[in-house]
Amino acid sequence: MDMPTPDPQIIARKAELVTRLQKVLPADALITDEHETRAYECDALTAYKCPPLLAVLPASTQEVSDVLRICHDMGVPVVPRGSGTSLAGGALPTADSVILGVARLNDVLETDYDNRFVRVQSGRTNLSVTGAVEEQGFFYAPDPSSQLACAIAGNIAMNSGGAHCLKYGVTTNNLMGVTMVLMDGTITQIGGAYLDAEGYDLLGLICGSEGQLGVVTEATLRILRKPEGARPVLIGFDDIVVAGACVADIIKAGVLPVAIEFMDRPCIRATEAFAGAGYPDCEALLIVEVEGSDAEIDEQLETIVTIARSHNPVELRESKSAEESAKIWLGRKSAFGAMGQINDYMCLDGTIPVSQLPYVLKRIGEMSQQYGLDVGNVFHAGDGNMHPLILFDANKPGDLELCEAFGADILRLCVEVGGCLTGEHGVGIEKRDLMNDQYDPGDLEIQMAVKDVFDPKWLLNPAKVFPLAASDTRRIAAE
Amino acid sequence: MKALIPETEAELATMIAQAEGPLRIQGGGTRPIGAPVDGQILSTTGLTGIELYEPGALTLVARAGTPLAEVEAALDAEGQRLAFEPMDHRPLLNTSGEPTIGGVVAANVSGPRRIQVGACRDHLLGVRFVDGQGQIIKNGGRVMKNVTGYDLVKLMAGSYGTLGVLSEVSLKVLPKTHMTGVLLFEGLSDTEAVKALSVALGSPFEVTGGAHLQKGMDGAPVTMIRLEGFENSVAYRAGELQKLLAGFGDFMLETDPDRTRAGWRYVRDVAPFQTRSGDVWRLSVKPSDAPGIVAALSGAEAIYDWGGGLIWLLVPEGSELTAATIRAAIGGTGGHATLIRGNPAEVFQPLSPAVAALQRGLRQKFDPRRILNPGLMGADT
């Protein structure tokens, strides 16, 4: 993965930049020491690393605005950062850039149960947003597996999803308003404690824009009352095609599960060896969870079990208690960890139309043979978001490159069958050069024109999302 | 001038590229919202047909000019629906013609269920459109989860044809529910009603509609709470809500399918104002602010939907209330007002200078010649 060559002129002006930033930030909010900037050299895509020129940790929207104004003035690129859990390299710096971390912006500004929203600063972690409202029985619905660590800022930038998004939607469906600072320091308010912000849907545009349009400092989020309860059923099949048909039938029947998770045999075996959840050794395993009162759950599970039976499952285990539920989820929740035990792995994130599942899994199996790399599939089956995990050995020369090539082929396959490159992790640097496989030049051109409007000098996270060759002229013109 | 009626996307692109003056973009022409546009009509009604419908994947792709009725009939045959419940503007705006699916998207039309399942934009998975230069552009796709590049899909929803002319939309659809139950109570004040709706919407009982009419079908104020799902579940949740709401009154459960459907159509299509003269405004506000805003606008009548978050306001003829007073009443607390019927001076909420500049900038990029519905959304577009 290439990154643009850092601009030596910017690096040469570091001292001047530091002097100017010192005037608007407290001393401990400015990190210039070369050892300390190391902490910001990568995100969760750890194969790529580069310490930034310096890092700043502003504690207010005004400080963010001051920092951006100075960087804008001096032509210094800025990479916004939440908690650095991006799997796509979204928060990866370049040597001539400033990391703007929002970790200190972590207050809850307003909780309103009557109107069902919470207003928080964007550095607050996803789980602690729910933490702030759960005493009153409420929760914030989007729940990425990284929710303990990841920040709302990153969730908005990536439009992150979670296990329960089949029912509750992803970040964009739960975001009501933001305070966002543009690269030139202008502070904007978009939306608020009401539905459907005025004017063009800028909120929809900002969500998922990977830190390229502005720095989000505050967010108004929809909160919901927790359901009375939830319980899953585990269903095993000896045939992937049948498992896929079962998912389609469940969806068509009018039960709306909160989650339908899918694991294939390699994944089942790995998690069994790791977590011992007692999963059957079969081709495909579904975990389907429903919510409501005990009686409502029973009724929905009964419908699901009836459908599943008509497909001759090899295993059917309906949870009747919290312990049984935990046991059913245990394997799924440790799937990534289990694969990590076997080897290094790369986690992909393409989406496909659910009807293409059997074909795509067959093709992935064939490619796995060709590349000589093992792969396991975990999959949000209700919405077609796949997470193939490719195993490789980081210590073996050439293995990472081989794994990346295999990954790229899988993502191209997703596009070919009518899906897309990324369902929830974002493009970052990881899928940047594959954008040409999904979009024509004109489709990319208009997206870049959107960035021109928000950030005419292309200083905010400039080397991401778009193929470098496509964004070249804009980034160079900006220098 | 003769209307332009392209029959293919390519033809649409050519027509826009070759256009020399402003174009008035039209689907069924049933939702004439916004400042009137002076220009040659460009109609999408030649771009029709459902291209793909996979009930098991909950997705439907249709050309923009496809009649909404055709989409709804296809879904109905599979026991599915557009969950965001788009309203029919015809009786309120006294228009005729066939609403198109593209028009629904362009105006982001969403009904009572918006509070639970989201707006039209939340169900829009992908678009194809032609920009003001005549370029064909696609964004999003036909899968439920997609964060590949910027989300222009949402940007197009509710942009009223000012950024591009939609040629194809891809939508998430949902199964119909087995039954509907509506809890009803008459006689609450606006303030009490919105409080009761807040209690219901803040419960775990999955309310899919919460409305209050100052004058219901029989003239008395009525508060309505909708529950949908399997029979036992609706009965159970209705019982629990009746207990929770006992302090407000004895809510009665209506389950007759015809009556419950008619009741929510009545709210969705703003029926009480259809036969009344005067301006009709649509206000999006913080629910608990709603009764105070309405009280401050004396002489106006209100219908509350979305638990109070949506106010339909009837400003009778001869009233002193102006756009400025209505927007000032919302002012302090946040929200916005759109004029849906009446003298179209300032239809859309004026934006803050910073946001207006972004909006102008986008318009400039998507339609530099400013030929697509110029001025419809205000001077900035």
Ligand SMILES: Cc1cc2nc3c(=O)[nH]c(=O)nc-3n(C[C@H](O)[C@H](O)[C@H](O)COP(=O)(O)OP(=O)(O)OC[C@H]3O[C@@H](n4cnc5c(N)ncnc54)[C@H](O)[C@@H]3O)c2cc1C
């Ligand atoms: C173990 C693991 C599990 C994961 N599971 C999921 C999952 O289930 N679902 C899912 O969707 N993702 C998942 N992720 C990916 C990741 O957690 C999400 O993308 C998350 O939203 C990133 O948040 P962050 O705060 O760590 O952002 P960062 O990694 O710091 O940044 C991500 C992007 O946001 C931008 N950004 C950060 N702050 C701002 C700001 N204030 N304003 C504007 N832009 C900003 C950055 O520039 C970058 O482009 C997982 C990651 C890991 C490591």
